[in-house]
Amino acid sequence: MTLISDLQIAAPEILLSGFALVALLVGAFAGDGSSRFLRAFSTVVLALASLLAFRQVALPPEAAFGGLYQTSEFTSFAKGVVYAIGAGALFMSGGAVRRDGMERYEFPLLMIFASFGAGVMLSAGDLMSLYMGVECLSLSSYVLAAFLRDDLRSSEAGLKYFVLGALASGLLLYGASLVYGFAGSTRFDQIADAPYSIGLVFGLVLMICGLAFKASAAPFHIWTPDVYEGGPSPVVAFFATAPKIAAVVVFANVLFSAFGVMEDQWALIVAVLAAASMLIGAFGALNQNNIKRLLAYSSIGNVGFALIGVAAGETFGTSSILVYMTIYVVATLGLFGGVLAMRRDGKNVELISDLNGLSRMKPALAIALTALVFSVAGIPPLAGFFGKLMVFRAGLQADLLWLVIVGVISSVVSLGYYLRIIWAIWGKEPAAALDPVDFGVGVTVVASTVITFPVLVIWIGGLINATSFAAAG
Amino acid sequence: MQLIAFYILSTVVLLSAFLVIAARNPVHSVLWLISAFFASSGLLVLIGAEFLAMLLVVVYVGAVAVLFLFVVMMLDVDFVELKQGFLNYLPAGALIALALLAEIGVVAAATAAREASGFDPSPGADTNAEALSRVLYTDNLMLFQLAGLILLVAMMGAIVLTLRKRPGVRRQNISEQTNRRREDAVQLKDVRPGQGI
Numbered sequence: 001m002t003l004i005s006d007l008q009i010a011a012p013e014i015l016l017s018g019f020a021l022v023a024l025l026v027g028a029f030a031g032d033g034s035s036r037f038l039r040a041f042s043t044v045v046l047a048l049a050s051l052l053a054f055r056q057v058a059l060p061p062e063a064a065f066g067g068l069y070q071t072s073e074f075t076s077f078a079k080g081v082v083y084a085i086g087a088g089a090l091f092m093s094g095g096a097v098r099r100d101g102m103e104r105y106e107f108p109l110l111m112i113f114a115s116f117g118a119g120v121m122l123s124a125g126d127l128m129s130l131y132m133g134v135e136c137l138s139l140s141s142y143v144l145a146a147f148l149r150d151d152l153r154s155s156e157a158g159l160k161y162f163v164l165g166a167l168a169s170g171l172l173l174y175g176a177s178l179v180y181g182f183a184g185s186t187r188f189d190q191i192a193d194a195p196y197s198i199g200l201v202f203g204l205v206l207m208i209c210g211l212a213f214k215a216s217a218a219p220f221h222i223w224t225p226d227v228y229e230g231g232p233s234p235v236v237a238f239f240a241t242a243p244k245i246a247a248v249v250v251f252a253n254v255l256f257s258a259f260g261v262m263e264d265q266w267a268l269i270v271a272v273l274a275a276a277s278m279l280i281g282a283f284g285a286l287n288q289n290n291i292k293r294l295l296a297y298s299s300i301g302n303v304g305f306a307l308i309g310v311a312a313g314e315t316f317g318t319s320s321i322l323v324y325m326t327i328y329v330v331a332t333l334g335l336f337g338g339v340l341a342m343r344r345d346g347k348n349v350e351l352i353s354d355l356n357g358l359s360r361m362k363p364a365l366a367i368a369l370t371a372l373v374f375s376v377a378g379i380p381p382l383a384g385f386f387g388k389l390m391v392f393r394a395g396l397q398a399d400l401l402w403l404v405i406v407g408v409i410s411s412v413v414s415l416g417y418y419l420r421i422i423w424a425i426w427g428k429e430p431a432a433a434l435d436p437v438d439f440g441v442g443v444t445v446v447a448s449t450v451i452t453f454p455v456l457v458i459w460i461g462g463l464i465n466a467t468s469f470a471a472a473g
Numbered sequence: 474m475q476l477i478a479f480y481i482l483s484t485v486v487l488l489s490a491f492l493v494i495a496a497r498n499p500v501h502s503v504l505w506l507i508s509a510f511f512a513s514s515g516l517l518v519l520i521g522a523e524f525l526a527m528l529l530v531v532v533y534v535g536a537v538a539v540l541f542l543f544v545v546m547m548l549d550v551d552f553v554e555l556k557q558g559f560l561n562y563l564p565a566g567a568l569i570a571l572a573l574l575a576e577i578g579v580v581a582a583a584t585a586a587r588e589a590s591g592f593d594p595s596p597g598a599d600t601n602a603e604a605l606s607r608v609l610y611t612d613n614l615m616l617f618q619l620a621g622l623i624l625l626v627a628m629m630g631a632i633v634l635t636l637r638k639r640p641g642v643r644r645q646n647i648s649e650q651t652n653r654r655r656e657d658a659v660q661l662k663d664v665r666p667g668q669g670i
Contacts (some may be wrong), residue, residue, distance in 0.1 A: 006615075017622060024629070065615040106633045113626050120619065136626060143630035158634075430492040 008073060009064040012052040012079065013123070016116040019045045020109050027105030035105040039097070042108035043090045046115060050083035053119070057466075063125055067187050070125025072257075073469040074318055078249035079122045081326050086115040086242040088333050088444050093234030095438030096340050100232060100348070102147055110147075111238060114140035118246035122253070127176045127186040130254065132422040134172065134214060137243055142236070151209055157230030164213070164223045172210025178203030179258075188258040208269055211254065217248035217307060218276040221300045222405035225284075228296035233348060236292060237336030240299050244332075245325040248306045252321050256314040263313050271311040275406045277304025285417045292409075294417060295332070298376060301414055302328050308391045308407060311396035314421055320390035322467040327387040327456060331375045334448030341445070343435040352421060354362050358431025364436060366425050368449040375452045376426045377418040378411055380394050382455035390464070478583035479519055482576060485512040499544045507537050511573055521594030524601035554634040 007014050023038050056076035063070045090111050097103055121133025142165060146158020178187050182203060183194035194200065213220040228236050228341050255266055281301020288294040306328070335467035341362075342349050361368040375384035388411065395404040437445075456463060489509035496502040510533045517526035595604035609617055 003614075010615075021625075023627075066612045068613070068615045104633065106582045106629055110626070110629065110633070113622070113629075115623075128613070128616050129619065132616060132623065136619065136623050139623060139630060143626075143633055146634055149634050 006064040012049040041106040046087035053080035068129045075122040089238040091442040092444040144235045153230035156229045168213030175203045175206025191258040218280040225296040241329040252310045274307035279408040282413040308395045312394035316394040316397040319468040320394040324387035327383045334372045337445035341437040355424045356428035358425040526557045
């Protein structure tokens with residue numbers, strides 16, 4: 001295995017990191033004046049990396065760098081979605097970045113580094129590269145959360161995220177060291193071959209805790225509402241989408257490929273995490289008036305639904321996780337586009353009551369947001385419904401009836417707050433007019449709405465087929 | 474002998490690590506942290522990883538010194554007050570110094586009496602450093618580069634969050650200074666008495 005072929009296998013990450021290094025130099029010499037150009041360029045590069053990652057899906061699974069880097073259809077598909085969504089988040093960030101004083105060349109580069117970290121952890125075939133990826137993603141995320149450093153809430157969000165994230169990294173690392181100690185290797189395939197021992201289970205549980213934190217699954221979700229509320233909106237739009245699907249898929253990938261033989265050990269833990277996340281997501285959001293906090297709880301709940309797929313195991317769950325998370329992050333990107341569009345008199349507003357009467361002020365945006373909210377809630381004709389159907393089916397196939405029942409109950413409860421948004425948009429009297437919507441935001445919201453309905457509804461079979469490689473063998 | 478040394482050192486590590494979080498005075502916790510690092514480097518020497526042991530002392534104790542400075546700067550620890558109790562603390566300090574010295578002795582004695590075991594601390598090479606670098610720059614090249622990228626991100630983060638461009642900062646412009654002529658700076662005025670300029 002030569003270096004050249006290793007680099008070819010890892011093409012999407014090589015492209016991203018190489019671009020980021022060059023762009024960093026460009027930015028350092030040209031100053032913040034180049035940030036607009038770099039942002040546009042970064043969007044294009046992320047989209048290219050997404051294409052390269054999707055190309056990996058079609059290729060047979062390969063290992064590079066002595067097994068540290070491993071492609072598989074499951075993770076490469078998720079990586080393609082991560083990069084595409086990252087490009088979308090960067091694309092629509094333009095206007096907000098300019099107005100909120102975040103126009104610095106480091107902003108797109110940190111987004112690139114965060115996506116790069118997500119890609120590395122997705123393609124990890126080894127505990128060490130997994131940790132490196134997680135850390136690269138987390139470090140960039142901490143900085144991005146605190147990017148508005150003069151804003152009290154943003155720096156608070158960054159600090160909270162950093163302290164809790166460091167704790168979670170510690171848990172993950174401690175678990176990984178136990179796993180290494182008891183399995184004798186950090187490679188996923190060799191861990192899978194290691195004989196069963198209590199120490200291994202201990203390490204596994206600690207690693208689950210660390211990864212659950214990164215995916216913001218309950219009871220490791222505490223940071224999510226605060227970080228989402230305090231962080232700058234374009235950054236939160238990114239947090240809620242690209243790293244989210246990456247974290248869930250990494251969670252699944254680690255459990256499936258390294259600990260697949262120990263499924264009876266972790267299935268219950270994951271099922272409990274899923275149930276707790278769904279319930280907390282449903283009940284926690286009921287009293288929120290801030291739309292970003294509400295979406296944070298919604299994302300906790302949705303991670304719970306995706307974890308049903310993980311708890312169902314590799315045979316039944318793989319495809320459902322990808323379908324669910326893909327549909328969810330596409331719709332969420334559009335919803336956060338809606339949050340970015342909520343500006344009045346040049347200031348960001350983020351209360352649900354600020355959406356009052358949107359249907360009369362901006363009918364197109366109102367229709368788009370309605371479709372997206374319904375999709376995230378899982379109302380039948382929209383794509384989100386099929387995602388929920390898939391994870392519930394996976395749960396039933398794996399005999400997790402109680403978990404599916406919890407899922408249905410929390411779906412119904414969560415309708416309560418989704419309908420509050422809809423009611424504010426359609427039923428309330430309009431308040432003062434909102435500012436015009438940015439071009440980038442408008443395009444992203446429309447694109448995400450069109451993908452949610454009707455594209456993914458018509459081609460849902462295509463998506464399911466494209467993601468059901470594991471079931472097909 | 475090695476086993477005894479192992480137990481002594483690990484007890485010290487655990488005890489100091491506990492005291493790091495139990496100590497009320499942040500300066501004390503930092504000192505306990507140094508003790509923990511010191512004892513764990515002794516553990517590394519025991520298994521024959523001298524290079525890592527040295528690295529641990531140099532890097533971490535060095536880093537701790539910096540951390541120490543930060544704690545002192547940020548928490549506004551009163552040094553005068555600390556120094557007042559110097560004589561009271563002297564016996565305790567001497568005891569800990571003795572303990573550190575004893576650790577060195579224990580490690581030295583244990584390494585001298587090392588029994589042959591199946592464990593090779595530097596596989597395929599003469600020294601630790603050589604064995605480490607052989608895997609670090611070949612098998613784990615990707616991890617090495619990734620670690621570099623992560624440090625780069627950390628550096629970018631630190632700059633993003635702290636660097637401020639202040640307007641109106643006067644910087645030295647050497648060419649401007651040397652190009653200055655007498656005519657630019659000095660004006661001769663003929664001031665008549667009692668009239669002003």
